[in-house]
Amino acid sequence: MDIGALILKNLAKHKEIKVAQITKATGFSRTYINRFFQELKNEGKIVLIGRANKARYIMPGKKAKTAALxxxxxxxxxxxxxxxxxxxxxxxxxxxxxxxxxxxxxxxxxxxxxxxxxxxxxxxxxxxxxxxxxxxxxxxxxxxxxxxxxxxxxxxxxxxxxxxxxxxxxxxxxxxxxxxxxxxxxxxxxxxxxxxxxxxxxxxxxxxxxxxxxxxxxxxxxxxxxxxxxxxxxxxxxxxxVFKKFTGNAFAFSKTEVNANLYKMDTDFISRSQARRILSGLDKFRTITLDFQGVETVGQGFADEVFRVWQRHHQGTKIKYKNANENVEFMIKRTLA
CATH class of the missing domain: 3.30.565.10 (Histidine kinase-like ATPase, C-terminal domain)
Structure with missing residues (x-):
C-alpha cells in the first residue's frame, strides 16, 4: 500500500486531513502513519496547521498562505x-x-x-x-x-x-x-x-x-x-x-571528546535556550567539537551562550568548532573577543 499516495488522494478530495483519518482507513499505528506525513511535509507537498488534537494537514498554496495569520x-x-x-x-x-x-x-x-x-x-x-x-x-x-x-x-x-x-x-x-x-x-x-x-x-x-x-x-x-x-x-x-555594519572588523561589540553535527539537528541556531539544550549533558566530556557544516548563520544570543556563558560555567570542558562559514565564524569571534 502506498501510504503517501493515499494521503495525497484524500487531501485532494477533502482539502484537509488529520493523521487519525489515515490511521483509521489503513489500520496501521499512528506512529507509522506519522512517518509518511512527515516525509510529505519535508518534501513541501503538504503543510501542517495547528498542533496537538487540532493538528491537520493541507495542500500548499493559497489556503496555506492565508491560514491562521x-x-x-x-x-x-x-x-x-x-x-x-x-x-x-x-x-x-x-x-x-x-x-x-x-x-x-x-x-x-x-x-x-x-x-x-x-x-x-x-x-x-x-x-x-x-x-x-x-x-x-x-x-x-x-x-x-x-x-x-x-x-x-x-x-x-x-x-x-x-x-x-x-x-x-x-x-x-x-x-x-x-x-x-x-x-x-x-x-x-x-x-x-x-x-x-x-x-x-x-x-x-x-x-x-x-x-x-x-x-x-x-x-x-x-x-x-x-x-x-x-x-x-x-x-x-x-x-x-546589520551585525557587520555595527561591529566592524574588531569583533568587539568515558570518551573524552564528542562531535555535535548541528546541521543534522534541523533547526536555526538563534537563541540562548537552543544553545543550552544542545549542550545539555555534554559537560561530562573534556572537549566538545561543534560541526557547523551546512549551518548558514547563528544568532548573537546562541554564540554568546555557547562560547562565553556556558564555557565560563564549565571550564573543565573545552568547546571547539569546525566547518564554520564566514558568517558563523564572525559571530563566534565577536563573542570570544
Whole structure:
C-alpha cells in the first residue's frame, strides 16, 4: 500500500486531513502513519496547521498562505523557552508561509531576543505574545507586567529618571544581567526593524528606520514593558549585514571528546535556550567539537551562550568548532573577543 499516495488522494478530495483519518482507513499505528506525513511535509507537498488534537494537514498554496495569520497567547513565565514559543507559532499559524529568508531570520532573532528579555529581566508571572501578518507587514508584540525595563535600568544603574535610563539603553551594550548577557539584543533589534517601540512606565522609545530617527514620547503609565516590532516582508534588511555594519572588523561589540553535527539537528541556531539544550549533558566530556557544516548563520544570543556563558560555567570542558562559514565564524569571534 502506498501510504503517501493515499494521503495525497484524500487531501485532494477533502482539502484537509488529520493523521487519525489515515490511521483509521489503513489500520496501521499512528506512529507509522506519522512517518509518511512527515516525509510529505519535508518534501513541501503538504503543510501542517495547528498542533496537538487540532493538528491537520493541507495542500500548499493559497489556503496555506492565508491560514491562521494571527496569534496571541499568554504564557506562564516559568521554565519558558523563547525558541519553543517561536516554534509553536510557526507550527500553529501560516505567518511564515511563505516568507523571504532574510525576513524569517530577522523575525527569529528579534522575537527570541525580545521574549528572552521579558523572561530574564521582567520578573513578571506571565508574558503575553502576539504576532500578525497583514498584507506586506509582520508585527509582533511582547508584553509583560513586571518591573519595567526603564525602572529596572534606573535601579541597577543607580540613575535618576527614565530619560537617563533610555540614554543608557541607547548605548547598545548595556544589560542588567552582565554575567548572562552582552546587552546587544535590543540594539540589534532596533536596527533590524522598520519600527520598534518600547513602552514602559510613562515613556515610549521609538526607533523608526523608515524615517531614520529615534523618538521619545510621553505615554499613559504602563506597568511592566510592552515591545512592538514591525517589518515589511519586502524589506531588504539582512541580519548578517546589520551585525557587520555595527561591529566592524574588531569583533568587539568515558570518551573524552564528542562531535555535535548541528546541521543534522534541523533547526536555526538563534537563541540562548537552543544553545543550552544542545549542550545539555555534554559537560561530562573534556572537549566538545561543534560541526557547523551546512549551518548558514547563528544568532548573537546562541554564540554568546555557547562560547562565553556556558564555557565560563564549565571550564573543565573545552568547546571547539569546525566547518564554520564566514558568517558563523564572525559571530563566534565577536563573542570570544
Amino acid at each position: 494571527e496569534i496571541s497567547r499568554i504564557l506562564r513565565n516559568k521554565n519558558l523557552s523563547e525558541d519553543l514559543v517561536l516554534d509553536e507559532i510557526k507550527q500553529d499559524t501560516g505567518i511564515f508561509l511563505p516568507l523571504p529568508a532574510n525576513i524569517s531570520k530577522i523575525i527569529d532573532y528579534a522575537f527570541t531576543e525580545m521574549l528572552n528579555n521579558a523572561i530574564t529581566h521582567s520578573r513578571s508571572k506571565t508574558v503575553k505574545v502576539s504576532m500578525k501578518k497583514e498584507d506586506s507587514l509582520i508585527r509582533f508584540e511582547v508584553r509583560d507586567k513586571g518591573v519595567g525595563i526603564f525602572n529596572n535600568i534606573i535601579k541597577k544603574r543607580r540613575l535618576k529618571n527614565e530619560l537617563e535610563a533610555i540614554q543608557d539603553l541607547l548605548k547598545g551594550k548595556q544589560t542588567t544581567a552582565p554575567k548572562e548577557h552582552t546587552g546587544e539584543g535590543i540594539f540589534f533589534t532596533s536596527k533590524l526593524a522598520d519600527k520598534l517601540v518600547i513602552q514602559s512606565s510613562t515613556k515610549k522609545l521609538i526607533f523608526d528606520n523608515i524615517l531614520k530617527d529615534i523618538f521619545i514620547k510621553g505615554a499613559k503609565i504602563l506597568k511592566g514593558t510592552k515591545v512592538n516590532f514591525e517589518i515589511s516582508t519586502k524589506s531588504k534588511t539582512d541580519l548578517g549585514t
